[in-house]
Amino acid sequence: xxxxxxxxxxxxxxxxxxxxxxxxxxxxxxxxxxxxxxxxxxxxxxxxxxxxxxxxxxxxxxxxxxxxxxxxxxxxxxxxxxxxxxxxxxxxxxxxxxxxxxxxxxxxxxxxxxxxxxxxxxxxxxxxxxxxxxxxxxxxxxxxxxxxxxxxxxxxxxxxxxxxxxxxxxxxxxxxxxxxxxxxxxxxxxxxxxxxxxxxxxxxxxxxxxxxxxxxxxxxxxxxxxxxxxxxxxxxxxxxxxxxxxxxxxxxxxxxxxxxxxxxxxxxxxxxxxxxxxxxxxxxxxxxxxxxxxxxxxxxxxxxxxxxxxxxxxxxxxxxxxxxxxxxxxxxxxxxxxxxxxxxxxxxxxxxxxxxxxxxxxxxxxxxxxxxxxxxxxxxxxxxxxxxxxxxxxxxxxxxxxxxxxxxxxxxxxxxxxxxxxxxxxxxxxxxxxxxxxxxxxxxxxxxxxxxxxxxxxxxxxxxxxxxxxxxxxxxxxxxxxxxxxxxxxxxxxxxxxxxxxxxx
Amino acid sequence: xxxxxxxxxxxxxxxxxxxxxxxxxxxxxxxxxxxxxxxxxxxxxxxxxxxxxxxxxxxxxxxxxxxxxxxxxxxxxxxxxxxxxxxxxxxxxxxxxxxxxxxxxxxxxxxxxxxxxxxxxxxxxxxxxxxxxxxxxxxxxxxxxxxxxxxxxxxxxxxxxxxxxxxxxxxxxxxxxxxx
Numbered sequence: 070x071x072x073x074x075x076x077x078x079x080x081x082x083x084x085x086x087x088x089x090x091x092x093x094x095x096x097x098x099x100x101x102x103x104x105x106x107x108x109x110x111x112x113x114x115x116x117x118x119x120x121x122x123x124x125x126x127x128x129x130x131x132x133x134x135x136x137x138x139x140x141x142x143x144x145x146x147x148x149x150x151x152x153x154x155x156x157x158x159x160x161x162x163x164x165x166x167x168x169x170x171x172x173x174x175x176x177x178x179x180x181x182x183x184x185x186x187x188x189x190x191x192x193x194x195x196x197x198x199x200x201x202x203x204x205x206x207x208x209x210x211x212x213x214x215x216x217x218x219x220x221x222x223x224x225x226x227x228x229x230x231x232x233x234x235x236x237x238x239x240x241x242x243x244x245x246x247x248x249x250x251x252x253x254x255x256x257x258x259x260x261x262x263x264x265x266x267x268x269x270x271x272x273x274x275x276x277x278x279x280x281x282x283x284x285x286x287x288x289x290x291x292x293x294x295x296x297x298x299x300x301x302x303x304x305x306x307x308x309x310x311x312x313x314x315x316x317x318x319x320x321x322x323x324x325x326x327x328x329x330x331x332x333x334x335x336x337x338x339x340x341x342x343x344x345x346x347x348x349x350x351x352x353x354x355x356x357x358x359x360x361x362x363x364x365x366x367x368x369x370x371x372x373x374x375x376x377x378x379x380x381x382x383x384x385x386x387x388x389x390x391x392x393x394x395x396x397x398x399x400x401x402x403x404x405x406x407x408x409x410x411x412x413x414x415x416x417x418x419x420x421x422x423x424x425x426x427x428x429x430x431x432x433x434x435x436x437x438x439x440x441x442x443x444x445x446x447x448x449x450x451x452x453x454x455x456x457x458x459x460x461x462x463x464x465x466x467x468x469x470x471x472x473x474x475x476x477x478x479x480x481x482x483x484x485x486x487x488x489x490x491x492x493x494x495x496x497x498x499x500x501x502x503x504x505x506x507x508x509x510x511x512x513x514x515x516x517x518x519x520x521x522x523x524x525x526x527x528x529x530x531x532x533x534x535x536x537x538x539x540x541x542x543x544x545x546x547x548x549x550x551x552x553x554x555x556x557x558x559x560x561x562x563x564x565x566x567x568x569x570x571x572x573x574x
Numbered sequence: 575x576x577x578x579x580x581x582x583x584x585x586x587x588x589x590x591x592x593x594x595x596x597x598x599x600x601x602x603x604x605x606x607x608x609x610x611x612x613x614x615x616x617x618x619x620x621x622x623x624x625x626x627x628x629x630x631x632x633x634x635x636x637x638x639x640x641x642x643x644x645x646x647x648x649x650x651x652x653x654x655x656x657x658x659x660x661x662x663x664x665x666x667x668x669x670x671x672x673x674x675x676x677x678x679x680x681x682x683x684x685x686x687x688x689x690x691x692x693x694x695x696x697x698x699x700x701x702x703x704x705x706x707x708x709x710x711x712x713x714x715x716x717x718x719x720x721x722x723x724x725x726x727x728x729x730x731x732x733x734x735x736x737x738x739x740x741x742x743x744x745x746x747x748x749x750x751x752x753x754x
Contacts (some may be wrong), residue, residue: 175749183675190661193654197683201690209693246614353722354610357647506599515674
């Protein structure tokens with residue numbers, strides 16, 4: 070006994086029309102069930118389409134099925150999802166009739182998913198959660214960030230810690246010194262912990278998997294798979310684990326695209342620099358400015374994914390299969406543990422990469438260019454560091470940045486957390502003084518252009534290593550660096566030009 | 575009470591909340607966009623709410639509750655929340671179980687936004703007063719009533735959503751009587 074699933078009237082009409090075309094070719098009817106073929110064509114099944122290529126009516130079949138598919142998708146959205154949904158309804162009906170003695174029970178997760186995975190409102194809900202997370206991270210952590218910054222400023226001013234050796238004391242405790250630099254960097258520790266706290270809640274509650282599901286429909290249209298959203302959201306924390314997480318993407322081309330666009334996600338390291346600039350130049354609007362940069366990062370990632378898909382990789386996005394876990398109430402202990410594990414990486418990175426990086430800047434800033442003798446950081450204008458900055462300055466002069474900002478960005482290649490510490494050293498300001506110093510030199514427009522540049526330009530050295538490891542070939546590493554530097558410069562120039570034309574200069 | 579009538583009453587209530595979120599959301603988007611990106615356009619001050627005044631203290635005078643903040647993103651968030659309550663309302667009118675789902679998610683998000691606002695206000699206060707930990711005098715004054723985030727629509731409208739907890743508690747009733 071055989072039975073068929075009857076779809077809605079409109080779908081059945083579409084199936085019949087495609088079937089009529091298929092039946093004109095006897096080689097097809099002799100091999101396949103035409104109704105099954107018609108449904109598969111509506112679902113855009115790659116395998117079926119490739120098998121039909123042998124048919125002399127291939128072009129007609131594709132034309133008719135595309136017409137029917139676009140007719141249905143204009144009214145109902147994704148046709149594949151629509152057909153799957155209808156099959157599930159049939160299954161549900163059968164279960165209801167054959168399973169006696171109990172109702173088809175909805176779990177709490179099923180009920181919540183009716184709203185959270187809603188075809189129209191799923192994405193707005195995702196955006197609300199994203200906005201809340203960023204406001205929580207930037208605004209609520211502010212007093213703790215200030216507290217840590219003040220502590221290091223106090224530490225640097227303690228005479229009893231000084232060694233009496235001028236060179237060592239200026240390196241460690243001077244206004245340009247390492248302690249002030251580290252203080253500036255570590256003052257963002259609360260911000261990073263708050264970000265990881267929020268991300269842990271989203272992961273532990275089971276929402277992160279839903280976010281991937283909700284975004285899949287859009288992502289597929291844009292040439293990405295829904296799974297990419299995992300690595301993209303992880304990229305908000307740190308690009309390094311995010312690049313490694315792309316291993317979960319089964320198809321090589323999808324995976325390479327996910328790796329190439331990941332550095333565009335605003336990671337917590339860049340957030341340290343951007344948060345300070347945003348609060349310096351935009352005050353209470355800082356949270357929204359940061360949010361706009363997150364949105365810009367996502368937007369650029371999507372645009373580039375489309376370009377990469379069409380120009381370099383080609384082909385279609387692989388299918389998306391994901392099991393949604395039940396919602397869980399996150400426990401405070403597990404959220405704190407997750408936050409600590411990830412946040413403590415920042416401390417380790419500070420010791421291994423950031424402190425040596427800051428010391429290197431301090432040393433280069435204290436050696437006179439030409440004579441190569443130690444003159445101290447008070448003569449930073451004639452230092453090797455200044456010479457490096459001035460070498461690149463002409464390129465950045467249309468953007469209105471002086472050599473100090475250029476040097477800070479260059480050293481951000483070591484680790485993005487260095488940018489603010491380096492900026493403080495280069496302008497001879499403590500963490501407390503830096504905002505007023507910067508406000509006296511730059512306009513909010515120039516600052517925003519710099520923030521856009523920092524968002525997009527090269528990932529840090531450890532992320533580069535991760536890209537090399539995952540993408541295997543050096544060509545992808547070099548390609549990532551090249552496209553990001555060019556894009557960052559062009560975007561900063563665009564912000565400056567359009568902003569000036571609109572009168573924000 | 576008959577279940578259909580029960581759903582309709584809460585459907586109307588949900589629609590009112592949706593309308594409130596929408597009104598304040600649109601205003602925040604419009605005022606936010608003009609103050610951020612079109613500063614040459616001067617919009618008249620809108621005070622859509624109850625005026626809170628405390629005689630004798632000028633700082634506390636003329637606080638409009640809810641207070642519209644010029645922030646397009648915050649406004650957009652309010653508009654999105656309004657869409658959730660509107661969809662809840664539509665489903666409640668159709669006595670569908672989805673009505674319960676959207677009310678629950680709407681309540682959850684309203685609560686999260688309310689909590690976020692409270693935390694921001696407390697953080698603003700802590701940011702001013704933390705130097706007192708080592709005996710310093712705060713550099714600026716801060717008043718909880720005049721804080722920028724205090725009394726903003728996310729905070730105030732949440733109070734009005736609280737009665738919807740009654741709908742949330744009727745999960746079993748919805749599962750047995752509403753359409754699936």
